[in-house]
């Protein structure tokens with residue numbers, strides 16, 4: 001009887017498949033060596049999450065960032081949580097050229113995903129890349145194609161898919177608990193005090209061009225003079241972000257795709273503007289108020305809204321079926337409510353009891369990020385398949401880009417499946 005591959009054998013087999021540069025660098029007792037690109041807000045917090053997800057299977061051996069203050073902060077955290085001090089790179093290309101690195105995390109702003117994602121695939125690394133997959137539809141396809149050629153594992157950071165509460169929601173929908181679903185409401189509402197405008201994140205007071213590599217941050221974007229606002233608050237500017245569409249909405253179209261078996265919408269019409277954060281000194285470009293209506297094949301619609309001036313309704317997806325409703329609120333609470341049919345439900349529906357499950361109480365799980373990391377690492381080890389590979393990440397990103405294009409052009413956008421492009425109605 002043949003023995004199953006142990007981890008070291010698997011890494012060796014993977015290294016053989018990847019080529020001689022990787023195999024020569026690997027030794028005995030190997031863990032997966034991770035190179036980490038971007039230790040800002042998400043990338044820094046996620047150093048801890050990976051430790052929770054896979055403490056015995058990986059080690060972070062290299063870190064790359066273009067702001068020295070964040071490098072130092074990450075090195076401190078690495079010592080505390082992981083007990084080692086990774087090598088530091090200022091240029092991600094040098095990190096990718098290091099043959100000892102098996103896999104990367106790309107946790108940088110949206111406009112850099114394309115060049116970093118394609119380069120990581122070409123360097124034969126496994127890749128976790130944050131959402132949105134890329135800044136444009138075309139760039140996203142470049143990453144998908146580079147990944148397909150590479151044969152490596154890749155996971156996009158749409159972590160809702162890994163969360164137990166959403167997996168349970170999918171089981172209930174697949175079992176037919178809500179009947180047929182043709183309509184979904186999805187929303188994300190936020191608020192903050194007037195002295196803390198939305199997405200105006202704190203700029204470290206000591207950040208200057210001496211310790212921040214502005215040109216590397218700009219990457220392929222239009223050259224401009226140093227702007228700490230653009231560097232640390234990049235979400236507010238079109239050069240680096242699609243705003244609400246690609247930053248927030250993609251999580252929700254992605255999870256609706258997962259729950260309801262959808263992929264790419266047929267059409268999108270979006271509307272919005274800067275309604276709340278209108279201070280004359282605030283040069284934000286992206287809307288703080290945004291709505292998008294999507295039509296999908298097979299009679300299916302998503303009605304999406306986002307507003308940064310009231311958080312009463314929070315975050316949610318409400319899948320409205322003709323026999324019941326599944327709601328996931330704040331990525332934590334799952335509610336199933338059967339339709340009442342004015343007190344006279346058919347027998348099949350009458351027997352369905354309402355359900356409420358809570359992510360923490362029922363699954364001991366937060367928003368799915370740690371499970372998503374675990375799935376990535378287990379996929380590299382050959383034990384699982386990634387739940388959000390680039391093809392899936394691209395589907396979610398396309399819906400985000402359709403909304404941005406519709407908003408910017410004030411026109412309804414149609415998805416041309418054959419050409420993999422949008423055009424206007």
Ligand SMILES: NC(=O)c1ccc[n+]([C@@H]2O[C@H](COP(=O)([O-])OP(=O)(O)OC[C@H]3O[C@@H](n4cnc5c(N)ncnc54)[C@H](O)[C@@H]3O)[C@@H](O)[C@H]2O)c1
Nearest residue numbers: 038039040041042043065066067107108130131157216217
């Ligand atoms: N999955 C989620 O729920 C979730 C949540 C938040 C953010 N994100 C995503 O994570 C990514 C990062 O977002 P963030 O909020 O952490 O942004 P951030 O600005 O806080 O962090 C970005 C980091 O990238 C660094 N950086 C910039 N240019 C670089 C370069 N050329 N080379 C190396 N490092 C560079 C910056 O110095 C910074 O440390 C984005 O894609 C965002 O959409 C995902």
